[in-house]
Structure formats: C-alpha cells, structure tokens
Amino acid sequence: MQKKSIYVAYTGGTIGMQRSEQGYIPVSGHLQRQLALMPEFHRPEMPDFTIHEYTPLMDSSDMTPEDWQHIAEDIKAHYDDYDGFVILHGTDTMAYTASALSFMLENLGKPVIVTGSQIPLAELRSDGQINLLNALYVAANYPINEVTLFSITDCIAATALPKPMPMVLMRLPLQTFLRYWKLVSIFVV
Secondary structure, three states, X not given: OOOOEEEEXXXXXXXXXXXXXXXXXXXXXXXXXXXXXXXXXXXXXXXXXXXXXXXXXXOHHHOOHHHHHHHHHHHHHHHHHOOEEEEEOOOOOHHHHHHHHHHHOOOXXXXXXXXXXXXXXXXXXXXXXXXHHHHHHHHHXXXXXXXXXXXXXXXXXXXXXXOOOOOOOOEEEHHHHHHHHHHHHHHOO
C-alpha cells in the first residue's frame, strides 16, 4: 500500500518560531530543521509530507481576506498532487481563516486541516507536536472532506454539519467527531 502524501502550507504562527533574546521569533527554515530531528514524524505509519513555507511568514493577527485568498489558491494549485492538506497557522485568527477557507474551498474530496500551537514545536511541553502529528495522521487516514480545525484531541468543523445536527464550529472530542462523521457520511451524498 502506497503511503499517503500530505501538503503542509506553513503560513506562520508560534508553531514554527525559534526562541531568541527578544522572545519567540519567526525564522525561515526553522520548522523544517526541527521536524527533521523528531523521529515521530518519520514513523512508518505517518504519511509522507511536503512543507511549503510562506515567504514572508505571516503574523496571524495581521491576516486579511487577501491572505485567505492566497492560502485557498495555494491549496487549489496543489489539490491534484496530494491526498490531504494541513495548514499551519497562528492561533490569533485561526478560526477566522478556517471559516473563510470552508466557503472558498467548496466540494472538497480531501481533508484540509488547520492547526497551530501556543508553544513552538521544538519547546518542552509544546502542543504543536501533538497537533501536527494528529493533523497529518487524520488528513491521511480519515475521509473528512472539508475544512476543519485541529487542537490537541479536538477536531472542530469550520462550517455547519448537515441536519439533524446543524452546528457552527462544532467542538467534539476527536473520536466522537470521527464516529459522527462516519454516520453522517453514510447518509449524505
């Protein structure tokens, strides 16, 4: 069985920052260097992934609709080449970006998962490692063909799900979300 391939759009955010005397700062290439040193990202059950680092890295507190359009166009440009997509994003406006993308990327046949972290990936106690590992794994192994947010063990739909349970920014534990998604996808064509 061929490994799935995931496209990671690294837009910026704390997840890839490096510690400095001035605090955490964005440094080009730092995220890729850290991932290369983390064996859990290269386990056999993990998908292959390609990281596209945006230049310059964006501060999510300054994110604009034009930036959302740029991210959507990036996903569309690579859509046929990958099995799923992970967008690494700052947490300040992550929910807004996910919501906007859910309307810009309609009729998806592949997962698009937005995630980030409160603590940089390479730092002790970082939520970034588990967020990225889970986002990659879910994008490769579950048919959640829409834009979602991923945080620790929660998968949050970026738009309302079909009736009988309409919800906006549905927040469920991951296992419950996946069970519900399987049930809904049986009945929704």
